[in-house]
Amino acid sequence: MVLSVEQRCLTGFPERLVAFEVDQLERLEDSVYALDGYLRLAYVNQGWERFALENDGAEVLEQYPPGADVLSVCGPLRPFYETHFRHCLEHGTRWAHDYECPSPERYRRFHMDVYPLPRHGGLLIVNTRSVERPFDKGERPVRDPVESEYAQPNGLIVQCSHCRRVQRADRELQWDWIPAWVHEPPANTSGGLCRPCYGLHYPPPLD
Ligand SMILES: [Zn+2]
Incomplete structure (x- = not known):
């Protein structure tokens, strides 16, 4: 891996993840990240780094260092995610959501679990790949980029x-x-x- 845990984390943030054990999070295949109380990116695990390198490349890692406004990646979905994330933060509740993230060749579906951290200190977000398969024939007729x-x-x-x-x-x-x-x-x-x-x-x- 390219970056150490310290390089992928806001200073002092690992203490807020104690209940989840950072060592365990590092070993997960899942793509995991945490947001602080201002919804800034506070931690990403190795799985997140791996997924970024497999898909959009190293520039994603440079674009979203610790402290970055990672919700900007959501585009028009930002208000949707922000509303749910703020609700979890304020009320200390969990939330789950399923979303697609297709590659050019493969259908991919992910399940997102959002866990509140103690004392409104942030959120831990675990993204598990629930479906990955080639597109079925005729499922998505391919069009040219005109x-x-x-x-x-x-x-x-x-x-x-x-x-x-x-x-x-x-x-x-x-x-x-x-x-x-x-x-x-x-x-x-x-x-x-x-x-x-x-x-x-x-x-x-x-x-
Ligand atoms: Zn659509």
Whole structure:
């Protein structure tokens, strides 16, 4: 591994994780991270580092050092996660959520468990891969990355932050699977949510 525990942790934060035993967290296959009381990144385990290196590369590790505003990665889902995380922090309650994180070739689903740390000191977030398999034939018809078919009038390409499909320019409700843009989104990509993902996974919070 590239970084030591100290390099992956806010100073003094391991003490807040005592109940979870940092040694154990380090050995997990799961991707684990912790947030402090301000929802800043406070710790990542080796599994998180490994997942980052396998997927988006080393720049993710540089972009999100301890103290970073890691929720910025959530794009349009930020208010959803922030609302639930703050609720866990304030009330000392647990929360769980399932989400997709497909690669260009494989369907992947993760289960997220959020545990409050003592005295509102932060959250521990464990991400377990629950499904990983190649896409079934015809499950996601592959489309080519043709910018003119997908660039919206404002010049942006909108990719669903959950399923990674891309919205067509001429049909608002049509979202297509473009593996080339999952592998490397164009610079003018913006995060959005397709209708099914919005309705199924991110319904507006109930009062
Ligand atoms: Zn979607």
